Amino acid sequence: MTPSRFTLTLFALLTAALPAQEDPADVTPERARANFARPIELAPDDVRAFPEPPPGYRELPATGLRGTLELFEYDSNITGTTRSAHVYLPPGYPTDQTYPVTYILHGIGGDHHEWTGYVKGHVILDNLIAAGDAVPMIAVFPNGRAMADDSIPDNPFNPTAAAAFAAFEYDLIYHLIPAIEDHYAARRDAPHRALVGLSMGGGQTLNFGLAHLDIFPWIGAFSSAPNTKAPADLVPDPAATREQLKLLYLSCGNQDGLINVSQRVHRYLQENGVPHIWNIDDHGHDGDTWGSNLYHFAQRVFR
Ligand code: FER
Numbered sequence: 001m002t003p004s005r006f007t008l009t010l011f012a013l014l015t016a017a018l019p020a021q022e023d024p025a026d027v028t029p030e031r032a033r034a035n036f037a038r039p040i041e042l043a044p045d046d047v048r049a050f051p052e053p054p055p056g057y058r059e060l061p062a063t064g065l066r067g068t069l070e071l072f073e074y075d076s077n078i079t080g081t082t083r084s085a086h087v088y089l090p091p092g093y094p095t096d097q098t099y100p101v102t103y104i105l106h107g108i109g110g111d112h113h114e115w116t117g118y119v120k121g122h123v124i125l126d127n128l129i130a131a132g133d134a135v136p137m138i139a140v141f142p143n144g145r146a147m148a149d150d151s152i153p154d155n156p157f158n159p160t161a162a163a164a165f166a167a168f169e170y171d172l173i174y175h176l177i178p179a180i181e182d183h184y185a186a187r188r189d190a191p192h193r194a195l196v197g198l199s200m201g202g203g204q205t206l207n208f209g210l211a212h213l214d215i216f217p218w219i220g221a222f223s224s225a226p227n228t229k230a231p232a233d234l235v236p237d238p239a240a241t242r243e244q245l246k247l248l249y250l251s252c253g254n255q256d257g258l259i260n261v262s263q264r265v266h267r268y269l270q271e272n273g274v275p276h277i278w279n280i281d282d283h284g285h286d287g288d289t290w291g292s293n294l295y296h297f298a299q300r301v302f303r
Pocket of ligand 1: 022027031032033035036106107108109162198199200201225226227
């Protein structure tokens with residue numbers, strides 16, 4: 001039997017609304033443009049969990065950063081190179097204590113400068129920690145494009161670079177984390193590790209974090225991109241996930257054409273009784289939503 005025109009149309013509509021995980025081999029600027037241009041359909045629960053942060057939340061005080069930001073280098077046999085990450089150390093570091101660590105991942109057009117540049121993630125954390133509103137923590141901002149030349153390509157939407165974002169899972173787990181825990185006064189157990197990311201880094205966070213809740217039980221995925229695995233692959237055993245997870249925080253702007261990626265994960269989690277925070281704000285695919293959601297995530301992690 002050949003499928004009717006109705007069946008084909010229905011199939012086309014469903015697949016338009018619910019794209020599968022983008023295969024890295026298929027990544028092109030044209031497909032990315034089409035993904036950003038998908039119609040935005042908001043459900044009644046696609047609303048804010050939190051208000052916008054107060055004015056100035058990501059501005060440095062006149063006295064400057066109270067913690068420090070430095071460049072850290074580590075060797076990786078995934079890339080065969082020495083790689084760079086930014087590391088934020090909280091005010092008072094080092095003391096005789098050890099600190100929890102949050103790994104914070106960038107988007108497809110960025111590198112280890114994105115969060116510390118226009119998003120100002122380190123300033124957001126510094127202000128919260130100084131005010132006593134976040135647990136003092138180390139934050140690591142890596143380069144999530146795990147390839148020998150990990151500079152930002154002229155066309156970031158290419159299959160080789162997209163595959164390198166998937167390969168970063170091994171670089172992170174086998175090289176970066178051990179190097180950080182050797183070099184810094186870092187807690188070395190799962191309850192003191194968090195993974196957060198924006199867009200391509202949000203997809204990495206869900207793909208790696210939910211597969212390794214024994215390493216990162218605190219997870220924040222902001223404006224996750226189409227590199228995000230299908231929900232049933234992210235969470236094949238909802239009861240096991242529920243048991244191990246400490247926090248799963250999902251957010252997106254309601255002006256972002258990629259919102260269907262996050263909606264699909266949220267709805268699956270809801271249907272399968274996996275508790276999570278769902279914050280849909282009024283931003284697009286931009287630094288305002290990423291800064292705002294780091295502000296809210298950071299106040300809830302390691303508590
Ligand atoms: C895509 C659209 C956007 C895609 C990735 C992105 C893998 C990532 C955007 C970002 O990181 O800002 O189709 O495919």
